[in-house]
Amino acid sequence: MDSKILAASAVESAPSSDAAVRERSWYADASPQARQAFWSCKVGYMLDGMDTQMLSFVIPTLVASWGISLGDAGFIGTLTLLSSALGGWLAGILSDRIGRVRTLQITVLWFAIFTGLCGLAQSYGQLLAARALMGFGFGGEWTAGAVLIGEVIRAKDRGKAVGLVQSGWALGWGLAAMLYAVLFSVLPAGLAWRSLFLVGLVPALLVLVIRRYVKEPEVFSQAKAAQAEAGDRPRFTEIFAPKLLSTTLRAALLTTGAQGGYYAITTWLPTFLKNERHLTVMGTGGYLAMIIAGSYVGYLSSAWLTDRLGRKPNFILFAAGSMAIAFAYTSLPFTNAAMLWLGFPLGFFASGIFSGMGAFLTELFPTRVRGSGQGFCYNVGRAVGALFPFLIGALAKQFGLGPSIGIFAIIAYGVLIVAALTLPETRGRELESA
Incomplete structure (x- = not known):
């Protein structure tokens, strides 16, 4: 079943063209x-x-x-x-x-x-x-x-x-x-x-x-061989050297925005809607199922769009959608039935934004320190983003929970958009020349 989804996710708008055929068959050609x-x-x-x-x-x-x-x-x-x-x-x-x-x-x-x-x-x-x-x-x-x-x-x-x-x-x-x-x-x-x-x-x-079937990527093996021959062992501190420091900091801001926004929305929204809006749907399995379904479709859609539109436009699109859903949840009156269906776009945008993250970070860093750069940037975002629920709880004492969620969501996704605009577009970048 998943192989069908893989093929379907790559269908172009003009299926009769040679380009569309190649696009549909990416998994078969791998x-x-x-x-x-x-x-x-x-x-x-x-x-x-x-x-x-x-x-x-x-x-x-x-x-x-x-x-x-x-x-x-x-x-x-x-x-x-x-x-x-x-x-x-x-x-x-x-x-x-x-x-x-x-x-x-x-x-x-x-x-x-x-x-x-x-x-x-x-x-x-x-x-x-x-x-x-x-x-x-x-x-x-x-x-x-x-x-x-x-x-x-x-x-x-x-x-x-x-x-x-x-x-x-x-x-x-x-x-x-x-x-x-x-x-x-x-x-x-x-x-x-x-x-x-x-x-x-x-x-x-x-x-x-994994031990039996998965081999090291060729680009990594070639890099390691060259390093061994030259006696040039990579150091993780290279991602903070002048050549990469700007990229490292901006990429860390990008991931902080994505993860901070995700935690801001998903951590406190159920409490807000259940305790302040008194919506009983928040405690149902149906609402959770709708979010999970939206998340999966969001991942698939974003995976296709990040190659179709480019890394940066895809991030901005999903950030704008996440902002809109945060505003809708915290500012507009909804019934239980409407809130059930809104779980789908919540999962779609808040989760889908992560689909392009791995490819983008892979393309931003050279092979010798790709793991160090990707690991640092993504997880700085996770560490800072993990603080957002605590900060929202503290701010809620003064401004209320709903406005606090909205404020932090706007800040987080705004930071992501600014970071995305300042970083280079990497769609189609060959890693050997990264």
């Missing part, structure tokens, strides 16, 4: 190495999303059974994001040193093991520690996978391929929701939440597939 890397990265990111999203489903059970506060529960999520930011940066550095594939194996195994250990936790402190360590691998897996798939796919199809890998997150989110529904319907709550986390061990099996 090398076996590229296909193996694609599926390994996509499944890896899907399982990464599954393991990460499990916490949101078990928080009510933990609050009831362990007697922890909502603040304590929220701190688990915050610490996970912060540790994932550190893990993502370090994984980028590691991928430049030991290789993209080996780093991907380590990070997948890491987040799977510590997700399983969450299910064995006997206290809040143990769960907090296991979850923080899980986040370390979760952030690292994104970096290693994004660099790997960005380097094995040909330039004109890179945006589609990397964006479709990113769409695995929505699939993993949906899988976590289904596992939660099944386990909590057949097991007591105290056993169900542990079982859910223990299922998170399954991604460890993916390492066997």
Whole structure:
């Protein structure tokens, strides 16, 4: 089924032309190495999303059974994001040193093991520690996978391929929701939440597939050979050298805007709509399903558009859409029925904006420090963006929750648009000349 989606996502408006035929067949024309890397990265990111999203489903059970506060529960999520930011940066550095594939194996195994250990936790402190360590691998897996798939796919199809890998997150989110529904319907709550986390061990099996079938990108292998011959080992500090510093800072602002806006909208909107608008749909599975569906379609659409329109126009389009949806949610009166359907564009724009991120960051940095640059920029954005929910909560005491969400969303996506306008367009860039 996914191969059909891959082909369909590339259909041009003039199917009779030779260009349209070539566009539709990008997956069929990809090398076996590229296909193996694609599926390994996509499944890896899907399982990464599954393991990460499990916490949101078990928080009510933990609050009831362990007697922890909502603040304590929220701190688990915050610490996970912060540790994932550190893990993502370090994984980028590691991928430049030991290789993209080996780093991907380590990070997948890491987040799977510590997700399983969450299910064995006997206290809040143990769960907090296991979850923080899980986040370390979760952030690292994104970096290693994004660099790997960005380097094995040909330039004109890179945006589609990397964006479709990113769409695995929505699939993993949906899988976590289904596992939660099944386990909590057949097991007591105290056993169900542990079982859910223990299922998170399954991604460890993916390492066997990666080890057997996925090879290092040719462009990376060539760069490493040249470095070995010249005795020129890359240093992660090169991304802060005068030649790359401006690119590094602007790319970090771009990712900060995307992730800050995402957390601003998704963290507080359910609380705002449920407590201040008194909309009962916010607590339903239908609303969550609509957001997940919108996210997946957003990923697919953005993956196609980033190659069709270009990296920068695609970012600006989805940032403007995210601004509009934030305004609609916080400023316009809606009924329960309308709010249910609005979950789709919320997921579409807030998640779809990330589809072009991996390809863009891959193209901005040279091969020797691509992992370091991509890991740093994306995860600085994640670390700063993780602070947005806290800042919104503080500002809400003075201005109210709705206006505070809107203010931070506008600031975040405004920063993204400015950063995008100042960065170079990289669509079609060959990595050898990057």
